[in-house]
Amino acid sequence: MTDKTALQGEVERFIFDEAAMVDQGRWQEWLEMYTEDMVYWAPSWVSENELTSDPEGEVSIIYMSSRKELEHRIWRFTSGESPASYPLPRTNHIISNVRVLQETADRVVAASNWLTQCYRNKEQFLYGGYYEHTLARTRDGFKISAKKVVLLNDVVLGYVDVYHL
Numbered sequence: 001m002t003d004k005t006a007l008q009g010e011v012e013r014f015i016f017d018e019a020a021m022v023d024q025g026r027w028q029e030w031l032e033m034y035t036e037d038m039v040y041w042a043p044s045w046v047s048e049n050e051l052t053s054d055p056e057g058e059v060s061i062i063y064m065s066s067r068k069e070l071e072h073r074i075w076r077f078t079s080g081e082s083p084a085s086y087p088l089p090r091t092n093h094i095i096s097n098v099r100v101l102q103e104t105a106d107r108v109v110a111a112s113n114w115l116t117q118c119y120r121n122k123e124q125f126l127y128g129g130y131y132e133h134t135l136a137r138t139r140d141g142f143k144i145s146a147k148k149v150v151l152l153n154d155v156v157l158g159y160v161d162v163y164h165l
Contacts, residue, residue: 004100011110012098014142015133019093019114022163027074031067035136035145040064042149042165051150061151061160070162077161084159089120091163101132107145108135116164127164128152 014033021030034040042061043051052058055065064070077085094115102109115128134146149165 007103007108008098008100010142011100011108011133011135014135015095015098015110015112015131018144019095023091023093025078025088027078031071031074033142033144034067034070035143036067038064038067038070038144039146040070040149040162041147042151042160062149062162062165073162077163085161087120088163089118089125091119092117095131106137108137108142109133110135114165118164125157125164126153127156127160129165 018030018033021027021033039055041055041063043053043055044059044061046052046058052060055063064073076082077088080086094117096113096115098110098112100108100110110131110133112131112133113129114131115126118125118127129150129152131150132146132148133144135142136145151160151165
């Protein structure tokens with residue numbers, strides 16, 4: 001276990017760096033922040049106050065259960081093969097209220113709030129919600145083993161992808 005203040009700072013920097021990599025389009029560096037067996041999940045809403053709980057049995061906004069799936073998704077929107085993603089929006093992720101929820105010798109679970117400003121084709125969209133990051137401790141520092149992204153927007157015009165969230 002580590003000093004709580006130092007751990008808080010490390011976790012904040014890691015989550016802030018992740019957001020900056022997305023905003024700057026540093027996709028390979030962003031991908032390297034994830035473990036090979038990572039899970040990236042954005043559940044959908046069942047009702048006004050209830051999220052889906054089974055990403056393999058219920059509808060999700062996004063669900064990827066390996067880094068290979070995330071690699072493929074990045075390839076699709078950076079290769080020009082995804083017309084819905086061209087041009088990619090300019091984004092600005094604002095992260096706040098980072099909290100360390102759990103800590104063990106091999107992992108840290110953190111929660112935070114987020115807001116993303118997206119600019120594309122002379123339009124602006126705002127998306128917001130909260131994250132739950134499960135960070136694996138490795139000899140190279142933290143790696144994301146699971147990321148749950150809860151999108152609070154009731155209405156989403158068009159599509160949503162990882163760079164929006």
